[in-house]
Amino acid sequence: MTATRSTATGVPGYRETLRREPKSVRRARGLVDTALRARGLAPLAGDAALVVSELVTNAVDHSRCRSMHVRISRLDKGRVRVAVTDRSFVRPVLREPSQYDQNGRGLSLSKRRPTAGPLNGAPSERASGLS
Numbered sequence: 001m002t003a004t005r006s007t008a009t010g011v012p013g014y015r016e017t018l019r020r021e022p023k024s025v026r027r028a029r030g031l032v033d034t035a036l037r038a039r040g041l042a043p044l045a046g047d048a049a050l051v052v053s054e055l056v057t058n059a060v061d062h063s064r065c066r067s068m069h070v071r072i073s074r075l076d077k078g079r080v081r082v083a084v085t086d087r088s089f090v091r092p093v094l095r096e097p098s099q100y101d102q103n104g105r106g107l108s109l110s111k112r113r114p115t116a117g118p119l120n121g122a123p124s125e126r127a128s129g130l131s
Helices: 024-038 042-062 106-112
Strands: 013-019 067-076 079-085 116-118 125-130
Touching: 013 024, 024 042, 024 067, 024 079, 042 067, 042 079
Parallel strands: none
Antiparallel strands: 013 067, 067 079, 079 125, 116 125
């Protein structure tokens, strides 16, 4: 069982350690939804849930680590950062899948949301900013 806790960095946010397993996608979506609604940012919840779903799915599918960390941080009024970190040293690869590919859209989709923008972090961190 995992526990949701506020960050101690002075930046309003939430974080949780999740196992690298498919059911963690649902747990991450719930964490994002709860965090954004608690901060009065419910309009961002849909896009943020989609982004965290894609980032966690990528970690589940491609990382060989046992767990990952999901963080939601409020950058300023109306802007949040959604980050998924694992201990992999391999950077994710942004692909341009064809219309027939069933995989490969996660990073592309998370960066193309109307309110999303990429944020650079450590090699093991996948993050998007939303406003």
